[in-house]
Amino acid sequence: MNETAAHRVRAEIDLAALRANVRSLRAHAPDAAFMAVVKADAYGHGMVPCARAALEAGATWVGTATPEEALALRAAGVEGRLMCWLWTPGGPWREGVEADLDMSVSGMWALTEVTAAAREAGRTARVQLKADTGLGRNGCTPADWPELVAAALRAEAEGLVRVTGLWSHFACADEPGHPSIAAQLTVFREMVAYAEGQGVRPEVRHIANSPGTLTLPETHFDLVRPGIAMYGISPSPEVGTPADFGLRPVxxxxxxxxxxxxxxxxxxxxxxxxxxxxxxxxxxxxxxxxxxxxxxxxxxxxxxxxxxxxxxxxxxxxxxxxxxxxxxxxxxxxxxxxxxxxxxxxxxxxxxxxxxxxxxxxxxxxxxxxxxxxxxxxxxxxxxxx
Known part of the structure; x- marks a missing residue:
C-alpha cells in the first residue's frame, strides 16, 4: 500500500516496534520458547505481517485462536510451528492435520474428531491437551483429565496423534498476588505430573500469557505465549506502563x-x-x-x-x-x-x-x-x- 496516499482513516502499524517488543519479551523469559499470538488479526494489527515480523525477531511458534486463522497463515506461506486452540465440532480437522498444525484438545469429542481426521489423512496429528486449571473456560477439568490422557495415549500408540504439549491459561495473571495464580499453578503442575506419569512426553508445557511472561517467571516452563504485550500494550496498566515493561505501542x-x-x-x-x-x-x-x-x-x-x-x-x-x-x-x-x-x-x-x-x-x-x-x-x- 502507498504509505503517502491520503486516507479517510488509517491504522499505521510499526513493525520495527513489534520486533523490538518481541525481543524485549524474550529477554523476560530467556529460557523459554516464544509463541507469538496473532489471533483476531493480530489484535487488529494485521495477522500475516505481524506473524512474519515476530518470527524475524526470534519467535519460534505462532499461535491463533481459530483453525481458520492458522490455515490462512499457512496459505500465506508462514512456516514453522503453528498452534490453534478454539475448535468446534465439525471443524477443519483434516485440513489442520495436513497443514501440520498443533491442535488443542480440551475434551473427548475433540480427540475423537482429530483422530478420525488423522485416519482419513493417513498422517499423525499433532495435538496439545489443554487443562482447565481454574479459568473455567476451555480446557479439560481435573476430574475428566485421566480419561482424556488415557484416550490420547491410546491414539498415540496407534500412530494417530502425537501429544506435543500440555497447557493451560490463567484467569487473573494481570492481578499480581491474586490467590488464583498460585492455585492454578499448583493444579497445572499436578495435571502435568499426572499426564507425564502416565507416559505423555510433551515437547512443551505452557501457561504464561503476557502478564505471566512479564511478571511471573515461575510460570514460564518451556514456552511463553505473549499476546497483547507484543503489540506494545500493557496487560496490567495498574502494574506498569508499556515503557515500564520495555514495550512500545505498535x-x-x-x-x-x-x-x-x-x-x-x-x-x-x-x-x-x-x-x-x-x-x-x-x-x-x-x-x-x-x-x-x-x-x-x-x-x-x-x-x-x-x-x-x-x-x-x-x-x-x-x-x-x-x-x-x-x-x-x-x-x-x-x-x-x-x-x-x-x-x-x-x-x-x-x-x-x-x-x-x-x-x-x-x-x-x-x-x-x-x-x-x-x-x-x-x-x-x-x-x-x-
Missing part, C-alpha cells in the same frame, strides 16, 4: 478532518444533541465512527489530538463520523486527527481510549474495523536492529 490510528466550520452558541451536535456548544466555536468532523471500531461508549469522552491539542469527542459517535469542538482553532480540512498512538507527539494512547470507554486497551485496538486500512511501516529489519 498501532497509531489517525484520520483526516473532513470539515472544519464556524458555528454559533447553542448548536446541538450529533445525534440526540447530547452536546450543545457553549459559545461561538469551530467544529471539526472526524470521518471515523463505530463502523470503523470507534467505541460509541466513548461519546463525549474520547480524546483526539488535533493541531497540537487534545480535543474531546463532542456528542455521540455515529457509525461513520464524530465531531470535536476545536474551540475556535481553524486547522484546514485534511488536517490530521490522531486518535491514539505511542504518545510520543502528545497524542492519546489506546489506554486513554480504554479509560474513556470503560473497557480495556485490548478491545480498543482489536475492534478497529476491516474498512480501516493497515499501513505497515518499517517492514524490513534495519541494520543493527537485532
Amino acid at each position: 498501532m497509531t490510528l489517525s484520520a483526516s478532518l473532513a470539515l472544519v466550520k464556524h458555528v454559533p452558541a447553542g448548536l446541538g451536535v450529533s445525534y440526540g444533541h447530547h452536546y450543545v456548544t457553549s459559545g461561538e466555536t469551530t467544529l471539526g468532523l472526524v470521518p471515523a465512527g463505530y463502523g470503523d471500531g470507534i467505541p460509541r461508549h466513548a461519546s463525549g469522552t474520547g480524546p483526539v489530538l488535533v493541531a497540537g491539542k487534545w480535543r474531546t469527542v463532542a456528542g455521540r459517535v455515529a457509525m461513520d463520523q464524530f465531531v470535536v469542538d476545536l474551540g475556535g482553532d481553524e486547522p484546514p480540512a485534511g488536517a490530521e486527527a490522531v486518535l491514539f498512538g505511542p504518545g510520543d507527539r502528545g497524542e492519546p494512547t489506546a489506554e486513554d481510549w480504554a479509560r474513556a470507554a470503560g473497557t480495556i486497551a485490548y478491545e480498543i485496538v482489536t475492534r478497529v474495523g476491516s474498512r480501516v486500512p493497515r499501513v505497515f511501516v518499517n517492514e524490513r529489519t534495519q541494520p543493527g536492529e537485532m
